[in-house]
Amino acid sequence: MATTSGFKRKTSDVMVAALENEKVEYIFGIPGEENLDLLNSLRDSKIKLVVTRHEQAAGFMAATVGRLTAKAGVCLSTLGPGATNFATSAAYAQLAGFPMMMITGQKPIRKSKQGSFQIVEIVEFMRPLTKFTKQIVDGDLVPSLVREAIRTAEEERPGAVHLELPEDIAETHTDAQSFPVYPVRRPIAEGKAIAKAIEMIHAATHPLLLIGAGANRKRTANMLQQFVNELKIPFFTTQMGKGVISDDHPLCLGCAALSSNDFVHVCIEKADLIINIGHDVVEKPPFIMQIGKPPYVIHVNFYTAKVDTVYFPQHEVVGDIANSVWQLKEGLNSQVHWDYSFMFKVKNTLEEHLLKGSDDNRFPLMPQRIVADLRKQMPSDGVACLDNGMYKIWFARCYKAYEPNTLLLDNALATMGAGLPSAIAVAILYPEKKVVAVCGDGGFLMNSQEMETAVRLNLNLTVLVLNDNAYGMIKWKQNVAGFPKFGLDLMNPDFVAYANSYGAKGYRATSSADYSQILHDCLYHVKGVKLVEVPVDYSWANEILDHELPHMVKQLRSESEAGTGISSALANSAPPIQTGYE
Missing domain, CATH: 3.40.50.1220 (TPP-binding domain)
Known part of the structure; x- marks a missing residue:
């Protein structure tokens, strides 16, 4: 158990010390008035506070830190609406198995003069989305609760955990000390x-x-x-x-x-x-x-x-x-x-098939050409962070990943809006690597405000916005199901001007050759945050998935030995x- 020294500190100081003891390097999020003691305690900490523009994005960043390091990424919000904004990123970490810890504030629990203003039962709200959720009711419990939460987040199967630190508990004093962290060996199979x-x-x-x-x-x-x-x-x-x-x-x-x-x-x-x-x-x-x-x-x-x-x-x-x-x-x-x-015969046929469209010059671009050019330009340790959309299928099929965690995609919650925040987290952790966020126009605009976060942090990353002016994945599914076209077309902003307004550098591809050149320049010559709008046409690619591919697969099946x-x-x-x- 934690030892006591007789020297009392504010509970918020003890909380930060406990996080430092767990080797936490970054906290992502948006503080509120209920976090002010914790915010002040962080001011002199070795932990770097990364202020974001939305709590959901902060959660995606923390989850990505957990994904890449196997150590729980940490994010912070205030009570009520700030805490509920963590819901999607909590599910993202929980379903995909990424260790992540959320810290939320709360009104005073011993005596409050604000009634039920902004009060939501966040601990219960988080229960189905996490492995562990707890309200801190006593400063003496902070070291043990932080240790237990982090341990739970990181042990197999990893996932999301949550601690709620009420305002009045944060300002109390305690002499509790952090627990030593001992490695635990996992059991082996019988x-x-x-x-x-x-x-x-x-x-x-x-x-x-x-x-x-x-x-x-x-x-x-x-x-x-x-x-x-x-x-x-x-x-x-x-x-x-x-x-x-x-x-x-x-x-x-x-x-x-x-x-x-x-x-x-x-x-x-x-x-x-x-x-x-x-x-x-x-x-x-x-x-x-x-x-x-x-x-x-x-x-x-x-x-x-x-x-x-x-x-x-x-x-x-x-x-x-x-x-x-x-x-x-x-x-x-x-x-x-x-x-x-027979399997190697199928493999050879697949390799030939995956080259189809990789050098196609039509414009708007085919997804196969977009994938092929990015793969040619990226070094083997470069990291492509995918949002969720129609292009994800083509990246999963065609983009060769040569090292672990160099193609970050989500096939568990499969949420939109995670691509840019994930890329920001990667660029923070590995500033020497080439980092590219690949987003559809729909997914990008769900957390596009984090362009400001990337610019403010002087990060070096490239954002590809694949623009088909629609929710393309659902449009494809709608067509396959035989429904008439309805409800999925969009009108987008001028993405180049949008990027420039944040202080990033905006580009728009006007041909396949133009795309290749802009991509090369952004990766190797232009520093800072870059956005490249890439008009994309999925129609021919969808024909391959819907008609050509099933026919080829059927033929291969017929060639298999009886x-x-x-x-x-x-x-x-x-x-x-x-x-x-x-």
């Missing part, structure tokens, strides 16, 4: 579970590796690289698993950017066993399981599977993922009956259904 998984993999004919968001940890990525290189088992990724192993690895079959009807799904259907590393059903499913049909699935994760109608793994290996992958690697040997000839299914050896090696405790 030997029997590892042995059964090895038996199933050896018995399979076409085993495949699936890499999901939970595998995006440094130790896990290193171990997976060894696993793939030694055993020569091909892999595919979810959208949030891109880059854990480089997309240009010869055994990479691509990203399951769509839930079905893509090239990688032909390989999935050919497989009789999927070794699922770090994916769960919170991220949109990369494939849909069907009862009685291949493939079998081995769930390898920090926690047990959440069973769903689309996901019900036949075996689970629960424990530290890196250690589980190491144990599997040590017990496995490449099998002569493993056959990937009789693909679960071999008797694999079926016999699968664990029997248990009906109680052993």
